[in-house]
Amino acid sequence: MARVYLDHNATTPLRREARAAMVAAMDLVGNPSSVHAEGRAAKAVMERARSQLAEALGAQAADIVFVSGATEAAALALAGRGLHGAGIEHDAVRAWVEEDLEVDGLGRVAVSDPAASTLQLANSETGIVQDLPEGLAVSDWTQGFGKIPVAFDWSGVDMAFVSAHKIGGPKGIGALILRRGLDVEARIRGGGQEMGRRSGTENLIGIAGFGAAAQAATQDLESGVWDRVAKLRNILEKTLDHSARDTIFVGKDGARLPNTSLMITPGWKGETQVMQMDLAGFAVSAGSACSSGKVKASSVLRAMGYSETEASCALRVSLGPETTEAEVLSFAEAWAAAHERFARRGR
Structure with missing residues (x-):
């Protein structure tokens, strides 16, 4: 694909x-x-x-x-x-x-x-x-x-x-x-x-x-392009929330950029999620891309009061003007499947 x-x-x-x-x-x-x-x-x-x-x-x-x-x-x-x-x-x-x-x-x-x-x-x-x-x-x-x-x-x-x-x-x-x-x-x-x-x-x-x-x-x-993107971001978060009730969507109740979703799934390393999604065909991130390719616990989340462990389990999805609903739903399906495998290993 x-x-x-x-x-x-x-x-x-x-x-x-x-x-x-x-x-x-x-x-x-x-x-x-x-x-x-x-x-x-x-x-x-x-x-x-x-x-x-x-x-x-x-x-x-x-x-x-x-x-x-x-x-x-x-x-x-x-x-x-x-x-x-x-x-x-x-x-x-x-x-x-x-x-x-x-x-x-x-x-x-x-x-x-x-x-x-x-x-x-x-x-x-x-x-x-x-x-x-x-x-x-x-x-x-x-x-x-x-x-x-x-x-x-x-x-x-x-x-x-x-x-x-x-x-x-x-x-x-x-x-x-x-x-x-x-x-x-x-x-x-x-x-x-x-x-x-x-x-x-x-x-x-x-x-x-x-x-x-x-x-x-x-x-x-x-022209309202980012209003459409915000709707897609909300669809993504609602869909993922049904798949993983323990996932935290950071900043969900406040003012955010229309395209950004940062999620924390306790126990599931962000680096692992990035690699699994990459293999599934999706480019996402565990945070900022300005650390010479290194994946580390987010200093942003640490400053907000999240623990080192929680901060290391963050995944960022950031949409663009050309992102489609089909792409968002396809990602949600792949992520949910990976989460189910992660949850089974933990049981």
């Missing part, structure tokens, strides 16, 4: 719009920093993509800095600032913050000093969405952007960052968004590209794909 991809929070398939924009950019010979006609043509493509991204983010084009991805953007925004953060943040954020903000059992974070803190918009593992306080210093929008409505200029956030490959764009390109009048010190110095904030010849092909993907993602959001 054809394989079914249900790991969209790790990365997404390249959108046709992004592919077309990238192919067109490949034919441009100019450097965006050159003043001749070829250089100006390349710069026009880059600035069009910047405008597309700005419109999708509800931001101003001049406040967007293109970088190699969300990890670099996090470093550019956070390094040396000593901000407060929580254990549910992505490792790219946790590397730069004081990990002292409290997380409750529903995955919500209490922020007492927004100007000295960072808080993600949505969690990549649980899908739990946070209420961002006014005046927040930095926010990771990598998972929320494209799935839920965002408007940077109205958010009250000083800085946010996003990544192209989470919305159907190419890998290796991301962006940092700055509040008007705010600046950052360049960590990569040289030719002064990106308004002096990030030197190095811009990744024109990646940027073109990013802009096109952002525009297409916005159209999906406005």
